[in-house]
Amino acid sequence: MSTQPVRTTKLRPSKARTILPGFGLSMGFTIAYLSLIILIPLASIFIKTTELSWAQFWHTILDPRVLASYRISFGTAFCAAAINLIFGLLLSWVLVRYRFPGKKVIDSLIDLPFALPTAVAGIALTTIYAPNGWIGQLFTPLGWKIAYTPLGITIALIFIGIPFVVRTVQPVLQDLNQETEEAAVMLGAYRWRTFYRVVLPQLMPALLTGFALAFARGIGEYGSVVFISGNMPLKTEIAPLLIMTKLEQYDYAGATAIALVMLIISFLLLLLINFMQWRLNRRTIEGG
Numbered sequence: 001m002s003t004q005p006v007r008t009t010k011l012r013p014s015k016a017r018t019i020l021p022g023f024g025l026s027m028g029f030t031i032a033y034l035s036l037i038i039l040i041p042l043a044s045i046f047i048k049t050t051e052l053s054w055a056q057f058w059h060t061i062l063d064p065r066v067l068a069s070y071r072i073s074f075g076t077a078f079c080a081a082a083i084n085l086i087f088g089l090l091l092s093w094v095l096v097r098y099r100f101p102g103k104k105v106i107d108s109l110i111d112l113p114f115a116l117p118t119a120v121a122g123i124a125l126t127t128i129y130a131p132n133g134w135i136g137q138l139f140t141p142l143g144w145k146i147a148y149t150p151l152g153i154t155i156a157l158i159f160i161g162i163p164f165v166v167r168t169v170q171p172v173l174q175d176l177n178q179e180t181e182e183a184a185v186m187l188g189a190y191r192w193r194t195f196y197r198v199v200l201p202q203l204m205p206a207l208l209t210g211f212a213l214a215f216a217r218g219i220g221e222y223g224s225v226v227f228i229s230g231n232m233p234l235k236t237e238i239a240p241l242l243i244m245t246k247l248e249q250y251d252y253a254g255a256t257a258i259a260l261v262m263l264i265i266s267f268l269l270l271l272l273i274n275f276m277q278w279r280l281n282r283r284t285i286e287g288g
Contacts (some may be wrong), residue, residue: 005206028037030070034195034219040085041117042263045257045260045263046260048252048253048256049253049256049257051253051286052254052257053254056253057257060254060258061236061261063260065237065242066242066258067238067259068234068235068237069238069241069242070261070262070265072150072153072229072235072236072237072238072239072241073218073238073239073240074219074263074265075105075150075154076150076154076157076218077157077215077218077219077221078156078215078218079154080154080157080161080214080215080218081157081159081161081211081212081214081215081218082104082211083154083158084158084162084164084165084210084211084214085165085207085210086210087162087167087208087213088162088164088166088169088210088214089161089169089203089207090164091110091162091166092165092166092169092170092173095107095110095166095170096170096173096174097173098183108231110162110163110166110167111163111167113160113161113163114161114163115164117223117224118160118221118223118224119221119224119227121156121159121160121223121224121287122156122223122225122226122227122228123227124225125147125155125156125159125224125227125228126147126152126227126228128133129146129147129152129155129228130147130148131145131147133147138286139175146230147228147230148230148232148236149230149236150236152228152229152230152236153225153228153236153238154175155228156219156221156224156225156228156229157214157218157221157224157225159224160217160218160219160221160224160272161213161214161215161218162214164213164214164217165207165210165211165213165214166210166212166265167210168206168209168210169203169206169207172202172203172205172206173203176199176202201280202285204277204280205277205280205281208276208277208280209277210275211213211273212270212273212274212277215269215273216266216270217264219239219262219266220240220262221238221240222238222241223242224240225240225241226241227236230243239258239262242256242258243255243259246258
């Protein structure tokens with residue numbers, strides 16, 4: 001009886017398939033879309049700024065009026081984002097953890113700044129907080145002025161930035177496992193300690209994301225701020241308004257120089273916030 005060697009055929013590894021086909025086409029469309037919408041406009045800022053010499057560039061961005069507008073824009077945007085960080089968390093907590101009449105109405109009102117034109121919001125806030133407005137007239141006898149001050153700008157930025165924090169934190173809060181909180185309470189932890197040691201670390205990445213979004217929106221906000229700010233140079237003039245002023249004067253290179261500085265500072269701040277968020281996520285994963 002003859003024995004013949006058995007031939008073994010190698011199975012070629014099949015090409016890995018993704019769940020949804022068309023990766024090459026979708027990736028190409030994504031790159032083209034981002035280039036047209038983001039990369040090319042941003043590159044034009046750098047290109048237009050090169051029309052200025054180094055001396056002209058430094059003279060433009062270091063002008064006292066420009067530096068004051070940077071302080072107003074970044075300072076008020078940071079304060080508004082910090083306030084939204086606290087009250088956005090509070091609103092998210094109430095909307096997720098409690099049931100009460102009118103909850104859906106309040107939840108819908110959170111998105112109102114998204115739907116309302118910013119110019120309309122600016123006019124409404126100016127009317128309310130002006131010295132003769134409904135709320136402004138209550139503080140006028142006390143010597144407090146809200147509209148046409150950095151405080152009025154901060155209030156406007158709080159109005160347009162609160163949805164970013166609430167809508168970022170709300171889904172994360174909904175997905176939290178409440179059994180961990182109940183276990184901490186049963187083990188003797190106080191409510192505040194449970195919130196600080198159990199709940200807050202899990203919410204911090206979402207809170208930082210909401211803060212970054214609200215801060216970025218506040219830096220470039222124009223419509224809701226231009227009316228309530230009063231536009232006083234060196235006092236309440238914001239950087240976006242100064243850019244518009246230079247564009248109206250056909251000083252395109254000067255406008256792009258101011259915009260370039262705002263872009264670089266914003267990018268560095270957002271990079272720092274993203275780095276902090278990455279560290280928090282890594283710490284949460286290692287701790288879990």
